[in-house]
Amino acid sequence: MNQLHVDNLFSDxxxxxxxxxxxxxxxxxxxxxxxxxxxxxxxxxxxVLGGVGAAAAGLFSTPGSTQLTPLxxxxxxxxxxxxxxxxxxxxxxxxxIELQLNCLTPGRFEFEDGANTICDHDDIGTRQDWTGYSIPxxxxxxxxxxxxxxxxxxxxxxxxxxxKITDWAVNADGETYGAENENGSPDMVAxxxxxxxxxxxxxxxxxxxxxxxxxxxxxxxxxxLAWQEAIxxxxxxxxVYDSTGKTVVGxxxxxxxxxxxxxxxxxxxxxxxxxxxxxxxxxxxxxxxxPIETGIPAIPVPSN
Amino acid sequence: xxxxxxxxxxxxxxxxxxxxxxxxxxxxxxETGDEGLWHQSLLGQGDAFGTLYDRHRDRxxxxxxxxxxxxxxxxxxxxxxxxxxxxxxxxxxxxxxxILPWLLVTTTNVARNRAxxxxxxxxxxxSLPRNQETGDPAADPSRRYQNQxxxxxxQALATLTPxxxxxxxxxxxxxxxxxxxxxxxxxxxxxxxxxxxRARQRxxxxxxxxxSQHPPTAPTPVLEGERP
Numbered sequence: 001m002n003q004l005h006v007d008n009l010f011s012d013x014x015x016x017x018x019x020x021x022x023x024x025x026x027x028x029x030x031x032x033x034x035x036x037x038x039x040x041x042x043x044x045x046x047x048v049l050g051g052v053g054a055a056a057a058g059l060f061s062t063p064g065s066t067q068l069t070p071l072x073x074x075x076x077x078x079x080x081x082x083x084x085x086x087x088x089x090x091x092x093x094x095x096x097i098e099l100q101l102n103c104l105t106p107g108r109f110e111f112e113d114g115a116n117t118i119c120d121h122d123d124i125g126t127r128q129d130w131t132g133y134s135i136p137x138x139x140x141x142x143x144x145x146x147x148x149x150x151x152x153x154x155x156x157x158x159x160x161x162x163x164k165i166t167d168w169a170v171n172a173d174g175e176t177y178g179a180e181n182e183n184g185s186p187d188m189v190a191x192x193x194x195x196x197x198x199x200x201x202x203x204x205x206x207x208x209x210x211x212x213x214x215x216x217x218x219x220x221x222x223x224x225l226a227w228q229e230a231i232x233x234x235x236x237x238x239x240v241y242d243s244t245g246k247t248v249v250g251x252x253x254x255x256x257x258x259x260x261x262x263x264x265x266x267x268x269x270x271x272x273x274x275x276x277x278x279x280x281x282x283x284x285x286x287x288x289x290x291p292i293e294t295g296i297p298a299i300p301v302p303s304n
Numbered sequence: 305x306x307x308x309x310x311x312x313x314x315x316x317x318x319x320x321x322x323x324x325x326x327x328x329x330x331x332x333x334x335e336t337g338d339e340g341l342w343h344q345s346l347l348g349q350g351d352a353f354g355t356l357y358d359r360h361r362d363r364x365x366x367x368x369x370x371x372x373x374x375x376x377x378x379x380x381x382x383x384x385x386x387x388x389x390x391x392x393x394x395x396x397x398x399x400x401x402x403i404l405p406w407l408l409v410t411t412t413n414v415a416r417n418r419a420x421x422x423x424x425x426x427x428x429x430x431s432l433p434r435n436q437e438t439g440d441p442a443a444d445p446s447r448r449y450q451n452q453x454x455x456x457x458x459q460a461l462a463t464l465t466p467x468x469x470x471x472x473x474x475x476x477x478x479x480x481x482x483x484x485x486x487x488x489x490x491x492x493x494x495x496x497x498x499x500x501x502r503a504r505q506r507x508x509x510x511x512x513x514x515x516s517q518h519p520p521t522a523p524t525p526v527l528e529g530e531r532p
Binding site: 004006007008009010011013014015017018019020021022023024121122 | 348352358361365379386391394432433434
């Protein structure tokens, strides 16, 4: 027996632990995959109007936008390990529960539908420790259970809300216009032009600029990243029309120059942690910001 | 002393290449340099970090043993060093394509601040399984003698300042170049050169002092690389 060898049993267990630790930390840019607003509010595109943030702020009312109304005082509780937060009876017109989870220690935190977020040491006390999640209300649903790794501490703020998606409007040419929402995109998407004027950009123009069109040719995330690299530094200028779709009122610029996550530059605070590429079905969660603030939108990536 | 030679051979054998059966599978390109593996680790590829562990485990363990002179503690220090490497991954500096210098500096720091590192990973370290000790080392005269020498060296090393210890560890024991040691420690090569000279003198003095307390009957194996 050679004394100066690492104990194999110890070494193998350590190796497994190290591999596990590495694998649970996905890179920063893909970390907050759980930045989801499933069911009730889905945002696509960037700089386009609509969505909870803008509507809740009372800035404007755009056809197709989501109107979110808080219905009860939020419940905030701090727990260690797996625990259930009681919300009390749901108000009559509640349609969903809005959740905000902060991890106070490193660990893995799982919502009831299996969506989860992982916090490591570096996230604690930063914006990265925050996860927003919104779930549709089910009858009799009065509690939220968060399942965690042992000893992990978390703070949950939960609130019954009413969300309502308004209908898109239709112009004289039969084109729909308004905010993107979970029903998809109208023919003309509400945007704020660089001159500050609110108007609409054609969806097809936006798709050409933001990679949606290109993404149809992508076969892998690598293709998406290569495309993103190729358009780096280029501006896309798109005309902005009034609701008739004929009169130009300004222009909309999608510029990858600032704030794109994955290339140098700080992202807008609202968009910290947003991955540059999204999984199938995921949408870009930086509502209500101009493209100047957010840079190029996340690119939808096809499965496989 | 056949057993002793066998012992030293493994003590000094060079680091094994990739562990068998633990190559990266199913990847488009296989990167085997530390830099590539480290990059892949940062992308969340556990296998890549596992390969770095396989590659450097023995050297880190030997260095830890040199610093503490105790087998069990050396395993804990080695484990904490890899855990610290990962925890402080944003600060890691890959020098001359290798992660080992950084890892050895981390090992030295962990060994010097054993109480703090141990507290951080105590529960994990205690939970890792170990084989039962085979036999009492004190019962074997040659091993008892070896233990004494190892502890003498550990004590001498403990008298060095952290900076001297880093330099001696990297340049004397692990045979890195002065340039590499300087790069990982944030020194200019010229400063590292003059400091290593003084550090060697201080280590020699510490060993002499030690030797006067425990007269050796043989050269210290860790410095000579061979046992009588």
